[in-house]
Amino acid sequence: MEKDRFCIDAKSVMERIDENTICVGAIMGTTFTGACEPVKEINDLLVQVKENKGLDIPIHVDAASAGFILPFINPQLEWDFRLPQVRSINVSGHKFGLVYPGVGWLIFKNHTDLPEDLIFYVNYLGDTMPTYTLNFSRGSGMVLAQYYNLLHLGQSGYTNVMNNCMDNARYLANKLTDSDIFELVNNLELPIITFRFKNTPDFTPFQLSQKLRERGWMLPAYNLPDNTDDMTVMRVVVRETFSRDMAETFYADLIKAYQILNETEKEHLKPNVSPRRGHHVT
Known part of the structure; x- marks a missing residue:
């Protein structure tokens, strides 16, 4: 942050990336001000870097707050998987997904964007299955609650709720x-x-x-x-x-x-x- 800038921009990203950069993180709905960082501008910059220097630097979007808002109130805004360098997005269902804590989503654009090093295999449930989550017991009630809201409200319902909030x-x-x-x-x-x-x-x-x-x-x-x-x-x-x-x-x-x-x-x-x-x- 600076006196006249409360979130990251493409210029500040350009000043910080090099051949050792593994990812650029962008936030839609920052903790301190609720601002949305210019993901498209950052994406366009990274596309140029890829073309000019051969560096394929992905973007992870932290959309914990905005992930269940922007698709319904501003669907034209490009910040998601429509942009080529955006490879993963996280969203909190317990915020504007309208579900009690704690459920959240980490979504990858493609299975190839999930590094093999993060995957481990378990077979204690009778069959071998891949997983990249934390391995401990947890209730699935919030997942079901989120599924219910998605079916019950749908796109039109979430649009009405988010427009009313705005x-x-x-x-x-x-x-x-x-x-x-x-x-x-x-x-x-x-x-x-x-x-x-x-x-x-x-x-x-x-x-x-x-x-x-x-x-x-x-x-x-x-x-x-x-x-x-x-x-x-x-x-x-x-x-x-x-x-x-x-x-x-x-x-x-x-x-x-x-x-x-x-x-x-x-x-x-x-x-x-x-x-x-x-x-x-x-």
């Missing part, structure tokens, strides 16, 4: 920016709102987050990583259960908490004046 996210984001207290840090490509104070008050985002807990809200507040660690942001992830009414309530509580802290800090900043000595009446 509508509510845009609504709340507009309320935040219209308040003239906050400003957005991201471009709202996903229903993830990252914001900060527009002007620096006499209290911190951490104090605002703590104040909101009194109303039952858990608002993450944190510093961004190195090079931008002097910036503190707050984040709201708009899930399918976050309704328009809930957005209104959250916004009202947020502004109220801000006002209370603002007034409290003003009182603390007042000069200490000794009270006048008066008569005691008994």
Whole structure:
């Protein structure tokens, strides 16, 4: 991260790759800001590198958050297996796949993209079978729950759910920016709102987050990583259960908490004046 850049870009990738690079990782929905990295630009760069230098460098896309969102709200955006250098993608079903923790998916474009070194064979179930997962007992309930959602909701159902999440996210984001207290840090490509104070008050985002807990809200507040660690942001992830009414309530509580802290800090900043000595009446 840099002051004016919160995710990787093709230029920074070019500066870091060489003949020892085994993969480039790109994130769709970064942890800190919810931004989507320019996978197509990175892919086009790596295609040129392949043609000019003979280096076939694959891309792994971490789409833990965006993998169940972008195909439904922005299907034209190319970040997936339509790009030749994208060879593997991981997605979290327990995020916007609408399933409880913990289920996730690691998908390879082709079986040849899965290195043989990662595969081992087991025969304790009566037959020899290949596997590249961690080998321990685990319930399959979440896999069945994901399968149920895929069948039950289908493409149209997921599209409706994700569009509703985006509508509510845009609504709340507009309320935040219209308040003239906050400003957005991201471009709202996903229903993830990252914001900060527009002007620096006499209290911190951490104090605002703590104040909101009194109303039952858990608002993450944190510093961004190195090079931008002097910036503190707050984040709201708009899930399918976050309704328009809930957005209104959250916004009202947020502004109220801000006002209370603002007034409290003003009182603390007042000069200490000794009270006048008066008569005691008994």
